[in-house]
Amino acid sequence: MTTPPSVLTSAPLLEKAAGRSIFVLHRLARAAVSFVIVFVAAFLMVQLVPGDPVRAALGPTAPVATVAALRAQLGLDQPLVDRFTAYAGGLLHGDLGMSITSQRPVAEMLAERLPTTLTIAVAALLVAVVGAFPLGVATAVSARGARHRGLDLAVSGLLGVLIAIPNFLLAVLFIATLSIGLGAFPPAGWGTPSQAVLPVLALAIGPLAYLARIVHIEMLRVLDAPYLTTARSKRLPGRLIHLRHALPNIVAATLTAGGVVLVGLVAGTVLIETVFTVPGIGSTIVSSITARDYPLIQGVVIVYALLVLGTNLLIDLALVILDPRSTIAEA
Missing domain, CATH: 1.10.287 (Helix Hairpins)
Structure with missing residues (x-):
């Protein structure tokens, strides 16, 4: 039949x-x-x-x-x-208990400070992504081929150095140079756009370098793929080849890396908020540990866990849409 x-x-x-x-x-x-x-x-x-x-x-x-x-x-x-x-x-029911030191509901305190932490983390992620894609693509296109092997090594080395610098050290350097030295930005506080610049930059530099390195590596791999050779044989403009044929094939890998970066950004706000005295959840956990406010510590740990797990879950769901082959293989 x-x-x-x-x-x-x-x-x-x-x-x-x-x-x-x-x-x-x-x-x-x-x-x-x-x-x-x-x-x-x-x-x-x-x-x-x-x-x-x-x-x-x-x-x-x-x-x-x-x-x-x-x-x-x-x-x-x-x-x-x-x-x-x-x-x-x-x-x-959304009840995380009462703070010992302030005698206020922990959920209420964290709800007041969560938007600040998310603002810093999301803004840093946007800066990292917006900077990483053009930097990674441009350096990959320039370094493609055996003749430019030295440029490829130089770019990878520079990005590796930026990745290795701790964000709190960048924060101190920015305060010393851009704030105290040049007087361009406030050294601390929160509430105005100028006060957000240094915390966001200090948090974004490392992730920007990391994502740029991922884009650089993936772009080099894609540029030598057979379908791009076919596109070049049709004498298509280089910009069209890179935007239409190359970029879509590096989105999945970059998105996965972006999820890791966002988790790191949320965790990195602890030191950044402390250095710049920003009233977010990161600085709250430091003050709660100092005061031994255990219900508040519990609440911060749970909120951070929800942020990290929720971010990873959203990235996984996005991969289902963007790259179904990899998700099916894992399942």
């Missing part, structure tokens, strides 16, 4: 759809398991701290009645299982 052509045509489509679904479900399950592990670790962090976390936060001179009242308010006088159940239930 002959199989109808419509069945033969739809079979590969169904296989691709199934592969994508399996990939997405696998990534969702992995993200959920990772978050549960982080949540349990954040909860146990307070429980395993030697001594009384409330006494450590309030200091040795705090009255016993004050310490006892705050312990009861935070639920630390309850059995461990009851505390875990209450904390998990509160998390489902």
Whole structure:
């Protein structure tokens, strides 16, 4: 019996759809398991701290009645299982507990500071991407071929140096030169566009160099591909060859690298916000550790985990759309 052509045509489509679904479900399950592990670790962090976390936060001179009242308010006088159940239930309703030092809801404090951290991270990512693509493409086109091997090595070396410089060191250098030396930008604070320039630049330089290196390497690989040789044989303009035929084939690799960069940018805000005294989540975790405000530390850890896991998940879902072959192979 002959199989109808419509069945033969739809079979590969169904296989691709199934592969994508399996990939997405696998990534969702992995993200959920990772978050549960982080949540349990954040909860146990307070429980395993030697001594009384409330006494450590309030200091040795705090009255016993004050310490006892705050312990009861935070639920630390309850059995461990009851505390875990209450904390998990509160998390489902957006309740991350109360800050010991400020006596304010942790969720409210982080909601006030999260937009600042996201603004710095996203702005740095935009600067990195906007700078990396033209730099990576231009250097790859210029360095293509054996005659320009020295240029290729020089570009790779320079980008490697920029990647290796810590962002907090760049922050200090920018303050010393662009702020104190030239007076071009404020050395600290937040609220005006000029105050955002130095934190964003300090955070973006390393990722820009990293992404430019990825674009450079991928572009060199694509420029020698057979389909580009065919395009050149048709005497198409170089700009058209690079934009229409080469760039789309490096998007997937660059997007994957961009996801790693964004995760690093979110984590990098801790030092950058501290150096520039920016009131974001990064500086909050430093001050909360100094004050031993454990509920606030827990909240920051959970928020950072959600940001990192959410970013990775969005990148994976974008890859399903842009490069289905790789995702199906992984599934």
